[in-house]
Amino acid sequence: MQMEYSADSVVAARSLQTYMYIYTLTATFWTYDYASSLDQELMFLLQSRWTKVKVLYIVTRYMPFLLFVGHLYLNFIPNENPNKCLTLSNICRCFKLILVICSECFFILRTYVLWNRSKVVLGAMLSAFFAVVVAFGSILFSAKTIALYETSPIPGITGCYQSSGSVELFLPFVLLFALEFGLLSLTLTRVVHSWRSTNNCLFVVLVKHNIFYYACGLLFSAANILISLLLHDAYNSMFEEYAPSKPAAHSH
Structure with missing residues (x-):
């Protein structure tokens, strides 16, 4: 006998499949991308001297792997244990916070x-950075944003999702967007001066200073704000890991 499922269950199942x-x-x-540049990566890691910046680069470069492993595991785990989803999601949130800190x-x-x-510029940037990190972490792990997870009743649909995501989920990306916009503005000011x-080609100067990677991080932060506000179920967290790890990881 074929069971009938509600429209909400079908929509949630589709969101889980799309997410997966x-x-x-x-x-x-x-x-x-990593495999295609493995020779350059190994050369950089083995031949360059160990510094704090190198450690920062390694964390930023390879932390996304842990995030992908965690989320892929979330997508394929048996669908009868939402509490396990919450635990794994909180672990991924910790990875995400570390990645944001290192990238910024x-x-x-x-x-x-x-x-x-400039010490004045550094002081201003660090003050804004610490304020954003504290607020980002507080919102990310607040009781309001860590909603209960649900699983799909439809057979064959694995993974879990937050059916009633909080509107506060967009706030961390607003803070991140503001910080990145400030850094981009400071960088553009120096680039134009340079x-x-x-008298070099403006495009060459922009590429040299990785302006396009900065803009990419800004774009993903803006996209996450809109997605968190407009989409539901598994859709609203699809691109959280893309800001700003990709730009920072390639900026060496």
Whole structure:
């Protein structure tokens, strides 16, 4: 006898499947990206001297793997234990917070150097950074944003989702967007000054200072704000891991 499922259950099941496809596809491309540059990666890791910046780079570069493993496992675990989903999700949130901290530290260091190691600029950036990190972590692990997880009653649909995500979920990305916009503005100011003083091609100067990676991180933060506000079920967390790990990981 065929069972009838509610429209909400069908929509949630589709969101889980879409979420799984996107994460699997992204993990595949991410792995290919690492494999295609493995020789350069090994050369950099083995030949360069160990510094704090190198450790920061390694954490930023390889932390996404832990996030992908955690989320892919969430997508394929048996669908009768929502409490397990909550535990794994909180672990992934810890990884996410570490990744955000390391990624933004990269941007702050680059901006600090561009501004000729100005202590005033560094102080302003660090003050904003610490405020954002504290607020980001507080919101990310607050009781309001850690809603109960649900599983699909439809056979063959694995994984779990938050059916009633909180509107507060978009706030961490608003804070991140504001911080990245400030760093991008500071960087653009120095880039334009460098362009005027050297008379080089503006495009070359922009590429040299990785402006497009900064803009990419800003774009993903903006996308996460809209997705968190407009979408539900598994859809609203599809691109959380993409901001800002990809830009920072390639900025060396």
